[in-house]
Amino acid sequence: xxxxxxxxxMMDALVILGAAGIVIPxxxxxxxxxxxxxxxxxLLVGPYGLGRMTFEYEWLSYITITDPERLEPFAEFGxxxxxxxxxxxxxxxxxxxxxxxxxxxxxxxLLVIGALLAAFLSMLGQFWTGALGLGLALAFSSTALVLPxxxxxxxxxxxxxxxxxxxxIMIVPVIFLLGALAPNTGGDGWSGLLDTLWKGGLVVxxxxxxxxxxxxxxxxxxxxxxxxxxFLAASLLVxxxxxxxxxxxxxxxxxxxxxxxxxxxxxxxxxEVEGIMEPFKGLALGVxxxxxxxxxxxxxxxxxxxxxxxxxxxxLTLKAVVTGVLLRLxxxxxxxxxxxxxxxxxxxxxxxxxxxAAASAMLIQPGTAQFWQIVTAIGLTVTxxxxxxxxxxxxxxDPAPTLDELGGDENAPRVVIVGLGRVGRLVAQMLQKHDxxxxxxxSDPDLIEQARREGYYAVFGNALREDALDKLGxxxxxxxxxxxxxxxxxxxxxRKLRAAHPELPIIARARDSFHAxxxxxxxxxxxxxxxLESSLQLSEAALVDIGVPMGPVIASIHxxxxxxxxxxxxxxxxxxxxxxxxxxxxx
Numbered sequence: 001x002x003x004x005x006x007x008x009x010m011m012d013a014l015v016i017l018g019a020a021g022i023v024i025p026x027x028x029x030x031x032x033x034x035x036x037x038x039x040x041x042x043l044l045v046g047p048y049g050l051g052r053m054t055f056e057y058e059w060l061s062y063i064t065i066t067d068p069e070r071l072e073p074f075a076e077f078g079x080x081x082x083x084x085x086x087x088x089x090x091x092x093x094x095x096x097x098x099x100x101x102x103x104x105x106x107x108x109x110l111l112v113i114g115a116l117l118a119a120f121l122s123m124l125g126q127f128w129t130g131a132l133g134l135g136l137a138l139a140f141s142s143t144a145l146v147l148p149x150x151x152x153x154x155x156x157x158x159x160x161x162x163x164x165x166x167x168x169i170m171i172v173p174v175i176f177l178l179g180a181l182a183p184n185t186g187g188d189g190w191s192g193l194l195d196t197l198w199k200g201g202l203v204v205x206x207x208x209x210x211x212x213x214x215x216x217x218x219x220x221x222x223x224x225x226x227x228x229x230x231f232l233a234a235s236l237l238v239x240x241x242x243x244x245x246x247x248x249x250x251x252x253x254x255x256x257x258x259x260x261x262x263x264x265x266x267x268x269x270x271x272e273v274e275g276i277m278e279p280f281k282g283l284a285l286g287v288x289x290x291x292x293x294x295x296x297x298x299x300x301x302x303x304x305x306x307x308x309x310x311x312x313x314x315x316l317t318l319k320a321v322v323t324g325v326l327l328r329l330x331x332x333x334x335x336x337x338x339x340x341x342x343x344x345x346x347x348x349x350x351x352x353x354x355x356x357a358a359a360s361a362m363l364i365q366p367g368t369a370q371f372w373q374i375v376t377a378i379g380l381t382v383t384x385x386x387x388x389x390x391x392x393x394x395x396x397x398d399p400a401p402t403l404d405e406l407g408g409d410e411n412a413p414r415v416v417i418v419g420l421g422r423v424g425r426l427v428a429q430m431l432q433k434h435d436x437x438x439x440x441x442x443s444d445p446d447l448i449e450q451a452r453r454e455g456y457y458a459v460f461g462n463a464l465r466e467d468a469l470d471k472l473g474x475x476x477x478x479x480x481x482x483x484x485x486x487x488x489x490x491x492x493x494x495r496k497l498r499a500a501h502p503e504l505p506i507i508a509r510a511r512d513s514f515h516a517x518x519x520x521x522x523x524x525x526x527x528x529x530x531x532l533e534s535s536l537q538l539s540e541a542a543l544v545d546i547g548v549p550m551g552p553v554i555a556s557i558h559x560x561x562x563x564x565x566x567x568x569x570x571x572x573x574x575x576x577x578x579x580x581x582x583x584x585x586x587x
Contacts, residue, residue, distance in 0.1 A: 011061075011062065011065075012065050012070055012071060015045055015063060015064070015065055016071075016283075016286065016287055016290060018063075019038065019041040019045070019286070019290065022041075023037035023038055023041055023286070036381070036384050036385075038286045038289035038290050038293065039289050039290070039292055039293040039296075039380070039381045040293060041290055041293060042289065042290035042291060042292060042293020042294045042295075042296075043293040043294070043296050043298075044293075045063060045064045045065055045290075045294075046064070046065060046068060046290075046293060046294030046295075046296075047064075047065070047067070047068065047294060048294070048296065048297040048298060048299070049064070049294075049298075050063070050064045051064040051065060065290075065294065068291050068294040068295065071287055071290065071291050071294075072291065074284060074287045074288075075284075075287050075288035075291045076253070076288075077284050078144070078283075078284030078285045078286075078287050078288040079143075079144055079254055079284075079285075079288060079349065080239065080243050080253055080254055080257040081239065081257070081277065081280055081284050081285075082143065082144055082147075082148075082284075082285055083143065083168070083254040083257040083258045083261065084239045084257040084258070084260055084261040084277065085261065085274065085277060085278070087257065087258045087259065087260060087261015087262040087263075087264070087265060088261040088264060088265050088270050088273060088274045088277075098158070098161070098162050098165070101158070101159070101162030101163075101330075102162045102163075102165050102166050102169075103166065104330070105159070105162055105163060105166075105326060105327070105330055106162050106163045106164075106165060106166025106167065107166055108326050109139075109163045109166075109322070109323055109326055109344075110136075110139050110140070110163070110166060110167055110170060112322055112326065113135075113138075113139040113318065113319055113322050113323070114132070114135040114136040114138075114139040115135065116135070116318060116322065117131075117134065117135035117138050117139060117315070117318065118131040118132045118134070118135030118136075119131075119135075120314075120318075121134050121135060126364075126368075127363075129363045130358065130363040130364040130368070132363075133178050133354070133355075133357075133358030133363045133364060134355075134358065134364060134368075134372060136174050136177075136178075136354060137347070137350075137351045137354035137355045137358065137372070137376075138315050138319075138347050138351055138372070138375075138376070139167075139319070140167050140171075140347060140348035140350040140351050140354065141160075141163065141164060141167065141319070141344040141345075141346065141347070141348050142346060142347070142348040142349055142350075142380055142383060143164045143167070143168060143348065143349075143350075144285060144288060144289075144348075144349055145346075145380060145383045145384070146160050146164060146343055146344060146383065147160065147161065147164065148285075149343065149383070149384065149387045150340075150343060150387070155332070155333070155336040156336055156339050156340045156343065156390075159327055159332060159336060159337075159340045160340055160343060160344055163323070163344060167348070167350065168254055168255065168258065168350075169255070171254075171350055171353070171354075173197075174354060178354070178357050178358050178363060195250075199249040199250065200246065200249050200250065200255075202249075203245050203246060203248075203249050204246070204255070204259060207242060207245060207256070207259055207260075207263070208259065208263065211259075211260070211263035212263065212266070215238065215263055215264060215267055216267050216268075216269075218234055218238070219231070219234060219264075219267060219269040219272075219273070220269075222234040223269065223272075228276065231272065231273075231276055232276050232277075235264075235273050235276060235277055238260050238264065239257050239260050239261075239277075241260075242256035242257060242259060242260035243256040243257045243260075244256070246259075288349065292349070292377055292380050292381070293377075293381070295352075295373060295374070295377045296374065296377045296378065296381070297374065300374060301374060301378075304371070307371075308371070308374060308375060308378070311371075311372070311375045312375050312378050312379060312382075315345075315347065315375065315379065316345040316346060316379065316382075316386070317345070319341075319344060319345040319346075320341040320342045320344070320345040321341065322341075323337075323340060323341040323344050323345070324337045324338055324340070324341030324342075325337075325341075327340055327341065333449070334394075334397045335394040335395070335397055336394070338390065338393055338394045338397045339390040339391060339393070339394040340390070341390070342386050342387075342389055342390035342393060343383075343386055343387050343390045345379075345386055346379035346380055346382060346383045346386060347375070347376040347379040347380065348376075348380075349380065351372075351376045352373060352376055352377075355369050355372055355373055355376070356369070395460070413437065413473070413476045413477060413478055414437045414438050414439045414457075414472070414473060414476075414477060414478075415431055415436060415437065415438040415439075415477060415478055415479050415480070415481065416438070416439060416440075416441065416469065416472050416473075416474060416477045416479075416480040416481070417431075417438055417439070417440040417441070417480075417481045417483060418440075418441055418442075418463045418469075418480065418481065418482045418483065418484065418493065419440075419441075419442055419463075419482065419483040419484040420440045420441075420442040420444075420447055420448070420451050420456065420458055420483075421442075421447070421483065421484075421485075423483040423485075423509055424440055424442070424481075424483040425451070425456065427481055427483060428440055428456055428457075436478075438457060439457050439458070439459060439472050439473075440456060440457065440458040440459070441458070441459055441460075441461045441463050441469070441472060442458065442460065442461075443460070443461065443462050443463070448460045459472070463493065464489075464492070464493065464496070469497075474497075474500075474501060474504070475501065477504065478505070479504070479505040479506070479507055479525075480497060480504060480505070480506055480507070481507045481508075482494065482506065482507070482508040482509060483509050484509070485509070485511070487511065487515060490508055490509070490510075490515075490519060491518055491519060491522045494506055494508055494519055494522040494523050494524050495522045495523060497523070498522065498523030498524075499523075505525045505526070506523065506524045506525045506526075507524070507525060507526045507527075507528065508524045508526070508527050508528070509527075509528055509530070510527045510528060510529045510530065511529065511530060511531070512529050512530070512531045512532075513529050513531070513532065513564070513568050515527070515529065516528070516529045516532075516568045517568050517569075520568065520569050526565070527568065529564075529568070532561070532564055539557065539560075540553055540554070540557050543556075
């Protein structure tokens, strides 16, 4: 009996799906970005990892990928979906508000860094045309990695987004410029650039006009069918159609994907589209990251370790310093400029495309292109580490406010609120309303700065560090209130606080009754499940609206709340419940 052979493409798909099934939950368990995991998987299963051993051990061919070029179309599709998702998060109004940053800061960042790198490479002996191509290639930063890390709603995310948008717009002009500088091109490159620009502008204008009329009707029709499959098909049709339209006229397909996302963001269906496309975006981005890992040859790096390390450090340092300085000159606060500069320091997936264009135009030698491709791959790999480094350095550059700056007597008892998000702010407002002193702590410097401008008493710090909470006077605090939404982190904090302060009332936010029971087991005085409180509020509103007097309603709600809390405490099975100080926190 003959067994049907599995096609190489199917084998690659199985390897990638298996990697995703292992990497995402494993790295999420240790609270590490899966970006690093996918790159390491690519390094392990690629042609420079286990793939080079398939001739000796044939069974390895079932868990390795020996031809990265087969994955390139999927990796490119991942970038297209990423730009589509970014467009869904934006809007034309928000993009218009960023125009000065995009065409001011974005242009300065790309041109200044490209010029400085080109000048430095020229001094090392590279001919000026090749140096310009290398400088522009290395000046790009990774949209695929930076924006998922920074988001688009923080000061760092907005600054990064403005620069990355300009870089995405400039991909095609840069590639045409390199073609025009090729030794045997003549004037064809310049005429091709102008031809692409006017055709591309026309296609973009048609898409923007037609999209405003057609997309709402398309998604309304898909929504009426109540079929998720049809909604997904309509979403894929839009993003693929827009990408093909810009690709046909010579523009990058990611430009079409971004415009498609912006157009859908203006409709009432953008939330549904964003949710239904999320799994595909994550998987396709994983494919792209695996291909990056496959391009890293450990042996080549080891043989040229000093040169490659010097190049990586030099590029990262130059880009971080220049980007940070430009942001400061444009009015960004020191912490934002520092963190954004370091985050944007690594080269981009686009750098690989521009390097290939420079090599095909004979502006640089194949060996030179391969060297800088390795530098780029390493730079992409360390991007998550740069993000963590940027946060640490930013905190030292822009120190956190101290209790002395909050006003009042720092030795006075204060309720300590851990986390100053939506829930933490509401708790702080209620404490203020009843004239209770408090201080809030959060590890997000931008959130702390905004909260202090709005009048909250807040300091920056990592609440997991005992010394940070001790400085807030935890030994004198009437209570500590944990408002974070992280399941494991809340339990860990409750255990640490209970061990250090056996009599301290600890009021903790819980997701549901099961989480609340775990918090009680860890030592919480009171755990408040969000699902329980929403149910009680809904019941209260319904009873009042149908005519039941407010007094009996409030009494019954309190009675039901106490009943549920007793039940959850029993589920928590507290065998050695510590003696707590009398507190009105539960009333």
